[in-house]
Amino acid sequence: MTFVQLIDCRTSRFDEMDRLMDTWVEQTRGKRTATHAVVGKDRSDASHFVEIVEFPSYEEAMRNSNLPETDKVFRELVALCDEMPTFMDLDVVRDEKLSAATARRFFETVAMRGELPPLDGLLAEDYHDHDPSNEQDTIGMDAMRREVGMWRSGFDFAFDIEDQISQDDRVCTRWTMRGTHNGEFMGLPATGRQVTMTGTTVFRIDGHGKIAEGWWQNDRLGLMAQLGALDTLET
Incomplete structure (x- = not known):
């Protein structure tokens, strides 16, 4: 079953966060299990961002989380946030293109x-x-x-x-x-x-x-x- 993770965060340093994610993508090439990622900015709050990351399954998401590169990027991402980000784990029950x-x-x-x-x-x-x-x-x-x-x-x-x-x-x-x-x-x-x-x-x-x-x-x-x-x- 397809699995998505929602990461909700606030930051005034989005450009640095964006470069950090580019680094993660490069460092995990050939190892990461994420298949799709979308980042959205709140139109009413320029410091509020939501990232949606898609995986083939929950198990693959856990494999991705256990990569040392992911752990390192997570700690650096938290440091760039104005407050602790929140995470939501979702099993996809409908996916209509x-x-x-x-x-x-x-x-x-x-x-x-x-x-x-x-x-x-x-x-x-x-x-x-x-x-x-x-x-x-x-x-x-x-x-x-x-x-x-x-x-x-x-x-x-x-x-x-x-x-x-x-x-x-x-x-x-x-x-x-x-x-x-x-x-x-x-x-x-x-x-x-x-x-x-x-x-x-x-x-x-x-x-x-x-x-x-x-x-x-x-x-x-x-x-x-x-x-x-x-x-x-x-x-």
């Missing part, structure tokens, strides 16, 4: 059967799409609806989400599309063939939680080969 959920909902929505649902809850109005398979970028929600509509008119499809990585305002999704070619696509009449296509998409999420930009890499050449579009080129 909202940006990743938004990206996943996009793939689910565009693959829905029937009429394409509205995308204004998912995409920013000025959404900007980058796909090297297209001659020009797709810009704007209406243009993106037309792009999605082209795929939906050519295939009944669904996405399998293989991996997702979320960092800051970016979400990277590795996916596999599986579908049936039951309509015209890029000038090719329906073949009824079962097809798959793999790809990776990076979405940028804006401050309102909507997808503002996307970068696509996919095996469209492999898809066209499955549809027989390359047969005449090989003969």
